[in-house]
Amino acid sequence: MIKKIHHVALVVPEMEEGKKFWTEILGLMVGREEHVADQEVDVAFMPVGESDIELLNPLSDVSGVAKFLQKRGPGIHHVCLEVDDIEAMLAHLKKAGVPLIDEEPRIGAGGHRVAFIHPKGTGGVLVELLE
């Protein structure tokens, strides 16, 4: 079962500059900030209601986030849906033939178990699942 939109993730080419519109102009507050080593990105979460806006700043040229930035430019990267049981959801998606980037949950930002669905299976949308 899907509980809510956990976050909407935006790619920014530079973190402090990228925060400015959301904080100085819209008035959002930066909550948790983190370096996600295995993705080579810095992340910053800004709460909005029950969700967050997540800023993603690639720190090398090799991550998927960096490749997205090079190809598509800054902007919306993915939407993350919080589920009650990520393993059940992944099993369900596999059975339905939906292509997955992560066949098994891995540990993402904040220590949550996460998995990405391939955009080929979703109509072009990069979807993260999070428990």
Place this chain on the structure above:
Amino acid sequence: MIKKIHHVALVVPEMEEGKKFWTEILGLMVGREEHVADQEVDVAFMPVGESDIELLNPLSDVSGVAKFLQKRGPGIHHVCLEVDDIEAMLAHLKKAGVPLIDEEPRIGAGGHRVAFIHPKGTGGVLVELLE
């Protein structure tokens, strides 16, 4: 003040096909469906927590949504933030020099007053404000 993420909008090339992943596979329910005449799009909202996933299907080649689909392909189109006072927010954005697509609120899907901020002012993200 920003209250919540009202919806995340996805462009789909065909509405019934576009719904399938979200409904048949993820189990979301389609709520309100609407034809937005001045934008030449059909829209369908699927509630997720306090937000919605909105599907946008362009019905002609002339709308901004159609141009987005032609240029970038299907995927995430915009994020909509619900505000408590859209006129105060637009005045604040103008004063800050943020480029606006809609200088004044107009009536969008569901009869809400909405206005779009230009991606040039947001780091590449098309942001809709809604009261």
